[in-house]
Amino acid sequence: MKLLSYIKQWKSAARETIARASIAAQFLSLIHITDAYICSTTLVQGPSMLPTLNYSGDVVLIEHLSHRLGKLEPGDIVVVRSPVDPKKIVAKRIVGMEGDRVTYLTEPSYSESSRTVLVPKGHVWIQGDNVYASADSRYFGAVPYGLIQGRAFLRVWPIRDFGFLG
Amino acid sequence: MWSIIREAFDKTLLVAKAYGILHITNSYLCTVALAYGPSMIPTINLTGDLILAERISPRIGKVGVGDIVIVRSPVVPRRVVTKRVVGMEGDQVTYLLDPHNSDEVHSIVVPRGHVWIQGDNIYNSKDSRDFGPVPYALVEAKLLWRVWPPKDFGPMQHISR
Numbered sequence: 001m002k003l004l005s006y007i008k009q010w011k012s013a014a015r016e017t018i019a020r021a022s023i024a025a026q027f028l029s030l031i032h033i034t035d036a037y038i039c040s041t042t043l044v045q046g047p048s049m050l051p052t053l054n055y056s057g058d059v060v061l062i063e064h065l066s067h068r069l070g071k072l073e074p075g076d077i078v079v080v081r082s083p084v085d086p087k088k089i090v091a092k093r094i095v096g097m098e099g100d101r102v103t104y105l106t107e108p109s110y111s112e113s114s115r116t117v118l119v120p121k122g123h124v125w126i127q128g129d130n131v132y133a134s135a136d137s138r139y140f141g142a143v144p145y146g147l148i149q150g151r152a153f154l155r156v157w158p159i160r161d162f163g164f165l166g
Numbered sequence: 167m168w169s170i171i172r173e174a175f176d177k178t179l180l181v182a183k184a185y186g187i188l189h190i191t192n193s194y195l196c197t198v199a200l201a202y203g204p205s206m207i208p209t210i211n212l213t214g215d216l217i218l219a220e221r222i223s224p225r226i227g228k229v230g231v232g233d234i235v236i237v238r239s240p241v242v243p244r245r246v247v248t249k250r251v252v253g254m255e256g257d258q259v260t261y262l263l264d265p266h267n268s269d270e271v272h273s274i275v276v277p278r279g280h281v282w283i284q285g286d287n288i289y290n291s292k293d294s295r296d297f298g299p300v301p302y303a304l305v306e307a308k309l310l311w312r313v314w315p316p317k318d319f320g321p322m323q324h325i326s327r
Contacts, residue, residue: 029186084279084303120243144240146304 028074036128037061041156042079044091048128048136052077053091054163059090059157062150071096072124077152077165080126083140091152092136100147104138105131117142124148197218197307199236201248205285209234209323210248215292216314219307221290221291229281229305230254234322236307237283240297246306246324249293253282261295262288281305 004017034040038115045057053060062079066072074094082088096102108131119125123142128134137143155161190228191197202214205207210217212277223229231251239245253276260273265288276282280299287292309322 007256026183026186029190032190033186034309081301081303082279086279086301086303120241122239122243144238144301145243145305146238147241147301 032160040150042091042152044079044152048113049077049091049093050132050133052093052129053155054158054161058155060152061156062152064150066151067145067148072148072151072160073118074100075166078124078161079127079152080143080164081147081149083143085149088137089149092128094124095127096125098123100125102137102154107139108132122146128157149155171186174184193205193219196235196310198313199248199287199307199309201309204290205248206248207287207290208323209250209286211315215312215318217309218311218313219309221307221309224305229302231257234309235283235305236309237300238304240293240304241301246281247290247293248309249251249283249285251281251293251305253299257282258292262296265289277327297327 002131013056024120028054040062041059042062043057043059047053047055054119054150066076067078072078072094074096077091078094079091080088082090098119100119100121101116102125103114104127105114106111117125119142122143123144125137125142127138152165154164197219199217199219200214201210201217202212203210220251225237229235229251231254233251234248235251236246236248238315239247252261255276255278257276258273258277259282260271261284262268263270263272274282276299280301282294282299284295286291286294311321312318
């Protein structure tokens, strides 16, 4: 008799748990889909995008729509999965799209010598704004377009630097 | 009237939830891929095979030489290609430059963070011999189990070289 009432209580508790868990799961899915496909935030730090982005870290909003629609152009700041370390994501500026000729200084600290490359099909040429301290396409070559994760368009922190990037 | 609208809304919400679950499973767990074309003959049929592919291994770094993987094309970003991994970063890969005409080979060390992919049918395959080593982050899934056609049902062969 007692066993039956225990089973009944357990059943109703289980049902309620599942209901609440499914609400939580749906909420997390919604957050995830927004974060992965529409808009997300990232902390970007390091010297490679000075003076545009601060060395000690900026929080920027990243939109994930432009790169899927093919609407990226030179001048956009993009976040890209690094071709030399697949676990790392870097933020650089697009300097050339496929088919463009890009001229860059091979050793900006030491000499004036420059090189011109043609960006191959399906690739983009990315460079940090701070050419003196940036590992970018000048080091690892043109990056396949499929590695682009999104475009940074708005800086939200620090507040004194709040504003659109570009 | 409002009850019809409410019912339509509820049904739409249900469909959206089901689609959301399907999409997340497809993108992060396991998906069914239609692989076709001549580049993986005899492993994959010319007219197309349906193959189960899992997306977890590339994320945890469990892709190795001999695996057949789905890779986003470095030449046409909207396209995905199915090839076999022949070399991981640091491996030395030796390949025939022009298999139809000569025996000339070329040797290359796969750079850090990249993989070397080749189709099993080297006579008719555009792969790393054409577009070079591919960044590891472009590897999207690993082929696991062929589900169609029924006579070829079974695991994908893993070849170690």
